[in-house]
Amino acid sequence: MADVPLRILPRVVPETEFFWTGGAAGELRFLRCDDDGTYIHPPQPRCPKCLGKSLTPTAVSGRATVHTFTINHHPWIPGFDPPYAVAIVEIEEQPDVRLTTNIVNCPIDEVRIGLPVRVVFEQHDDTYIPLFEPDATRA
Amino acid sequence: MPDILERKAVISGAGQSDIGRRLMRDGLDLTLDACIAAIDDAGLTRDDIDGICTYPGPMDVPPGFSGAGATQVQDALRLNLNWHTGGLEMPGQLGSVINACAAVAAGYANHVLCFRSVFEGSAQARAGGGRAGVTSGGGGGGFRAGGFMQWTLPFGAPSAANWIGMMAQRHFHEFGTTREQLAQIALNARKNAEVNPNAIYREPMSMEDYFAARMITTPFCLYDCDVPADGANAVIVSRADSAPDLRKPPLHVEAIGSALRGRPSWDQWDDLTTMAARDAASMMWSRTDLEPSDVEVAELYDGFSFITVCWLEELGFCGKGEGGPFIEGGQRIARDGQLPLNTNGGQLSAGRMHGYGLLHECCVQLWGEAGERQVQRDGGRPPRVGVAGNGGGPIAGCMLLTTD
Numbered sequence: 212m213a214d215v216p217l218r219i220l221p222r223v224v225p226e227t228e229f230f231w232t233g234g235a236a237g238e239l240r241f242l243r244c245d246d247d248g249t250y251i252h253p254p255q256p257r258c259p260k261c262l263g264k265s266l267t268p269t270a271v272s273g274r275a276t277v278h279t280f281t282i283n284h285h286p287w288i289p290g291f292d293p294p295y296a297v298a299i300v301e302i303e304e305q306p307d308v309r310l311t312t313n314i315v316n317c318p319i320d321e322v323r324i325g326l327p328v329r330v331v332f333e334q335h336d337d338t339y340i341p342l343f344e345p346d347a348t349r350a
Numbered sequence: 351m352p353d354i355l356e357r358k359a360v361i362s363g364a365g366q367s368d369i370g371r372r373l374m375r376d377g378l379d380l381t382l383d384a385c386i387a388a389i390d391d392a393g394l395t396r397d398d399i400d401g402i403c404t405y406p407g408p409m410d411v412p413p414g415f416s417g418a419g420a421t422q423v424q425d426a427l428r429l430n431l432n433w434h435t436g437g438l439e440m441p442g443q444l445g446s447v448i449n450a451c452a453a454v455a456a457g458y459a460n461h462v463l464c465f466r467s468v469f470e471g472s473a474q475a476r477a478g479g480g481r482a483g484v485t486s487g488g489g490g491g492g493f494r495a496g497g498f499m500q501w502t503l504p505f506g507a508p509s510a511a512n513w514i515g516m517m518a519q520r521h522f523h524e525f526g527t528t529r530e531q532l533a534q535i536a537l538n539a540r541k542n543a544e545v546n547p548n549a550i551y552r553e554p555m556s557m558e559d560y561f562a563a564r565m566i567t568t569p570f571c572l573y574d575c576d577v578p579a580d581g582a583n584a585v586i587v588s589r590a591d592s593a594p595d596l597r598k599p600p601l602h603v604e605a606i607g608s609a610l611r612g613r614p615s616w617d618q619w620d621d622l623t624t625m626a627a628r629d630a631a632s633m634m635w636s637r638t639d640l641e642p643s644d645v646e647v648a649e650l651y652d653g654f655s656f657i658t659v660c661w662l663e664e665l666g667f668c669g670k671g672e673g674g675p676f677i678e679g680g681q682r683i684a685r686d687g688q689l690p691l692n693t694n695g696g697q698l699s700a701g702r703m704h705g706y707g708l709l710h711e712c713c714v715q716l717w718g719e720a721g722e723r724q725v726q727r728d729g730g731r732p733p734r735v736g737v738a739g740n741g742g743g744p745i746a747g748c749m750l751l752t753t754d
């Protein structure tokens with residue numbers, strides 16, 4: 212992925228706007244329960260732990276760890292050229308909150324489970340797509 | 351143990367249409383072939399059918415994913431129904447059969463026609479493209495992804511191959527599973543397809559062929575992935591006390607598994623190496639005194655090879671994480687092995703019949719009607735206990751069937 216790929220973008224709706232636009236402020240944001248601190252993803256109307264409704268989009272550190280990955284070689288999407296690394300990362304604040312993403316700024320043969328990564332954003336129109344790159348500070 | 355009401359249900363007949371990569375036939379046409387064959391197989395007529403259940407119901411997208419809905423078949427066969435349903439939100443493709451068991455146990459119907467049909471091969475050929483039929487967006491005004499797909503499509507991961515590939519990669523990492531081991535699912539399927547006249551891919555395949563295939567998404571090469579196909583399968587679920595009216599001894603539904611205890615998501619599921627097979631299998635075994643060692647034939651979903659490994663583990667045919675060593679070399683899962691697996695060639699070689707092809711094969715094997723590929727136990731009899739497991743990722747359903 213030397214060049215910016217032609218990404219299929221998410222449909223931004225009020226419930227997900229904080230997530231897809233957080234990158235404008237350099238922030239990776241998740242809904243968080245005001246009462247017990249649980250992070251919730253994808254967004255839901257109630258906290259799954261306490262069923263409370265006081266939820267606030269909250270910025271996290273952007274630090275994460277590669278939970279698993281795949282190097283995709285098949286040309287599924289015109290303009291999004293393989294090979295590229297697809298990964299599921301778990302966020303540092305709450306590892307059961309995961310994102311499917313791409314690992315960028317990293318040779319594909321260096322992507323591994325357990326790799327410390329940090330968020331970077333790629334802007335497309337009104338959306339900021341959260342991608343992850345190796346976090347040299349935690350290598 | 352609760353009352354196991356699925357034991358009031360039997361499978362009385364099974365039918366299959368022609369199966370091919372691209373038959374260029376209408377989905378309803380294929381569906382009716384399978385349905386009529388199943389009704390005949392049970393020794394019934396369409397006047398006896400008073401229930402219908404199908405997966406996933408009528409859908410136009412993705413193209414060819416659904417050959418027909420319940421009411422289309424009802425109308426085409428002019429059935430008089432007491433009960434009918436179809437849909438996508440259920441424990442996998444087998445959810446439709448599980449629902450039919452509940453319907454006959456509840457007395458809603460006496461004989462339920464269950465079917466699943468696809469014509470993805472032809473539909474994609476007509477659309478002029480391959481499987482990659484994803485509309486590209488980007489820029490203003492283009493297609494935008496919603497629902498679950500918004501979390502994967504922007505990252506070039508539109509396919510279950512990507513999502514399940516990541517589950518397999520995690521399994522490799524935790525348990526040391528290898529591609530050489532995974533290959534056995536594909537090689538075993540092909541070996542069985544060689545003697546199945548209705549299978550799509552029947553030429554012999556070697557380990558060298560497997561490793562020479564192009565990579566799709568690690569650790570999956572082409573032969574770890576099933577391909578779009580055309581075909582339909584149907585079974586008849588009947589009341590157990592209707593046996594005297596049937597053409598042949600029906601198969602007993604010993605137990606079903608429909609549980610979902612994790613998050614219904616391809617990436618938020620707690621332990622990606624178990625998939626929902628964990629929950630369905632656990633429920634199924636809680637409803638029977640039979641044990642994994644009693645099973646004599648296993649027909650386990652292989653939309654991608656790793657799914658089958660996962661089902662083998664979660665159904666308890668080997669320990670957690672031991673799926674790789676269990677299938678290594680392929681002897682255990684061969685037709686003459688300890689646990690004959692995907693004896694029709696599975697979806698990998700017989701065609702993506704989306705779970706129902708494996709259920710059909712389970713029935714045919716238990717009835718001893720599998721011809722050259724028939725499993726022979728104890729030197730000559732057909733298997734007496736079979737399991738069918740459907741679905742991958744956060745979707746799973748399974749059934750244990752017996753001959754007596």
Ligand SMILES: [Zn+2]
Pocket residue numbers: 244245246247248249258259260261262263
């Ligand atoms: Zn809470």
